[in-house]
Amino acid sequence: MMNIKTDSMRHRALRSRTGGSETVRRVSRMVGWAVLGLALFAISAVGAEMAHRAGIVTYVFTRTLLWSVVPYLVAFMLLHRSLHLPAMEGNSLAGLAATLPFCGLLFAFAAFHIEYSRGALLLSYLITLAWIWAGYRRFVQNYVPLFGYTEPNTLAQLESILAMPGAAPPARIRFEPVGSLEDARHFDGLMVERSVTGDPERTRLLAHYKMSHVRMYSVERVGEMLTGRVGLAHIDENFLDDYAAHYLYGYLKRAVDIVAVLCLAPLAMPLGLAVAVAIRLETPGGAMFRQERVGLFGKTFVMLKFRSMGVDSSAPAMFAARRDPRVTRVGRIIRKYRLDEIPQLWNVLLGHMSLIGPRPEQAPMVEQFSETIPYYPYRHLVRPGLSGWAQVQQGYAGSHEETVTKLSYDLYYVKHCSLALDLLIAVKTLRTLATGYGAR
Structure with a gap:
C-alpha cells in the first residue's frame, strides 16, 4: 500500500526561507553538483601536469584528462534526460549515463587515430561514475518528493x-x-x-x-x-498521441537490432549448438520448438525456441507453473538463464522481433486476453522483444491478474519507448541472465 507522509513544520519553514519552486531548487542543486565535479578534473589535471614534469607520465595523460571533461558533462545531460524513469532505477541509470559517453569518446579516439592514455581515461571514468552516482543518490534517489x-x-x-x-x-x-x-x-x-x-x-x-x-x-x-507502469483504468486517447511521437525511433531501433545480432552471432552459435546437443542427449525428439506467436500490429509469426519440455504437440496453450513437471532437467537450466531463447535471434534478424520489447504471447492466449483485458492489443503497437520492461520489473506472469499487471508495464514501454529505456532494460536483463530472476 502507499505510504503517505507529511512534511514537518521545520522542513516547511526551511522551504519558505529558500523561496521558489522545490523542483527548480533540486535541478539547481544537481547542476551545482555537476559544476563542483569539474574541480575534481581540475585537481587531477594539475596533478597530472606535475607528474609529467617529474617524468612520471607523458603529456598524453594530461590531454586525455582534459578530453574526458566532455563525456563527463554529457553524462550529466543524459541523466537529466532520463529523470522521467522511476527513481528506483537510480543505480542502473547512473551507470548508463556515465558509461555511454566514455564509450563514445573511446570510439572517437579509435576512429580518428588520436593518441590517448588508457590510465587517464579509466581514472576519468571512475571519477565520473562515482560523482554522478553520489549526486543522483543525494538529490534524486534518496529524496522523497x-x-x-x-x-x-x-x-x-x-x-x-x-x-x-x-x-x-x-x-x-x-x-x-x-x-x-x-x-x-x-x-x-x-x-x-x-x-x-x-x-x-x-x-x-x-x-x-x-x-x-x-x-x-x-x-x-x-x-x-x-x-x-500505466494505470489501465485511466488510459485515454492521449495514449495514442504518445505512441505516435516514437515513429522515427523505430527505424533506428531496427538498425541497432541487426547490428547487435550480427555481433552476437559468434558467441550465440557455438553456445546454441551445445544447448541443442544437451537436449538431444536427455530426451528424444528435436531440439527446436516452434510456436505461433503474435507480433507487430497483431500479425502472427513462428517463434523459435530450444525445447525445454517433453514432446507433446497436443498440449493446449497455458501458463507454465512453478516447478512445472513438464520441464526437463536440461530445460530447467536453460529456462533459468534464458538460453532457450537463443534461436530467437533469428526472429530478430528477420524482423519478427526486436531485442527489446514486450514478450510475444501465444495466439490463443492473445485472443482470450483481448476479450477480457481492455487495451490489451495496444501492446502490439511495437515489435515484440527478447526481453522487455515487464520481464525485468515483474518477472513471469502466471495468472490472469498478473497478466493485467504485466500489461501495465508493457504499455508503459509502448508509451515511453526510447533508447535510454532500451539500454536500461538491457542492463537489467544482464542481471536476469546472471540470477535467473523470474524464470519458470
Missing part, C-alpha cells in the same frame, strides 16, 4: 493505480493538501484529477498555480513516475 493535491479523492485514485498483483513496490512519496498558492510553491508538484468536472473557479485556480510556476501532474502521470 512532496506532492500537493486539491481534490480529496485524488489519493484514492492513486491507490487504485499503485495496487496491482505482482507489481514492484512504488517509490517513496509524500502528500499534503494545498491550502494556498504560497503552500503550492513549496511542493515538487501539484497532483490533479483530470476526471473531475471542470468549473470556472477550479479552472482559474489551476491556471493561477500554473502561471506561478507550480508544476502540475495528473494522477496517472504521478503513478507512472512512481511505478514504471
Whole structure:
C-alpha cells in the first residue's frame, strides 16, 4: 500500500526561507553538483601536469584528462534526460549515463587515430561514475518528493493505480493538501484529477498555480513516475498521441537490432549448438520448438525456441507453473538463464522481433486476453522483444491478474519507448541472465 507522509513544520519553514519552486531548487542543486565535479578534473589535471614534469607520465595523460571533461558533462545531460524513469532505477541509470559517453569518446579516439592514455581515461571514468552516482543518490534517489493535491479523492485514485498483483513496490512519496498558492510553491508538484468536472473557479485556480510556476501532474502521470507502469483504468486517447511521437525511433531501433545480432552471432552459435546437443542427449525428439506467436500490429509469426519440455504437440496453450513437471532437467537450466531463447535471434534478424520489447504471447492466449483485458492489443503497437520492461520489473506472469499487471508495464514501454529505456532494460536483463530472476 502507499505510504503517505507529511512534511514537518521545520522542513516547511526551511522551504519558505529558500523561496521558489522545490523542483527548480533540486535541478539547481544537481547542476551545482555537476559544476563542483569539474574541480575534481581540475585537481587531477594539475596533478597530472606535475607528474609529467617529474617524468612520471607523458603529456598524453594530461590531454586525455582534459578530453574526458566532455563525456563527463554529457553524462550529466543524459541523466537529466532520463529523470522521467522511476527513481528506483537510480543505480542502473547512473551507470548508463556515465558509461555511454566514455564509450563514445573511446570510439572517437579509435576512429580518428588520436593518441590517448588508457590510465587517464579509466581514472576519468571512475571519477565520473562515482560523482554522478553520489549526486543522483543525494538529490534524486534518496529524496522523497512532496506532492500537493486539491481534490480529496485524488489519493484514492492513486491507490487504485499503485495496487496491482505482482507489481514492484512504488517509490517513496509524500502528500499534503494545498491550502494556498504560497503552500503550492513549496511542493515538487501539484497532483490533479483530470476526471473531475471542470468549473470556472477550479479552472482559474489551476491556471493561477500554473502561471506561478507550480508544476502540475495528473494522477496517472504521478503513478507512472512512481511505478514504471500505466494505470489501465485511466488510459485515454492521449495514449495514442504518445505512441505516435516514437515513429522515427523505430527505424533506428531496427538498425541497432541487426547490428547487435550480427555481433552476437559468434558467441550465440557455438553456445546454441551445445544447448541443442544437451537436449538431444536427455530426451528424444528435436531440439527446436516452434510456436505461433503474435507480433507487430497483431500479425502472427513462428517463434523459435530450444525445447525445454517433453514432446507433446497436443498440449493446449497455458501458463507454465512453478516447478512445472513438464520441464526437463536440461530445460530447467536453460529456462533459468534464458538460453532457450537463443534461436530467437533469428526472429530478430528477420524482423519478427526486436531485442527489446514486450514478450510475444501465444495466439490463443492473445485472443482470450483481448476479450477480457481492455487495451490489451495496444501492446502490439511495437515489435515484440527478447526481453522487455515487464520481464525485468515483474518477472513471469502466471495468472490472469498478473497478466493485467504485466500489461501495465508493457504499455508503459509502448508509451515511453526510447533508447535510454532500451539500454536500461538491457542492463537489467544482464542481471536476469546472471540470477535467473523470474524464470519458470
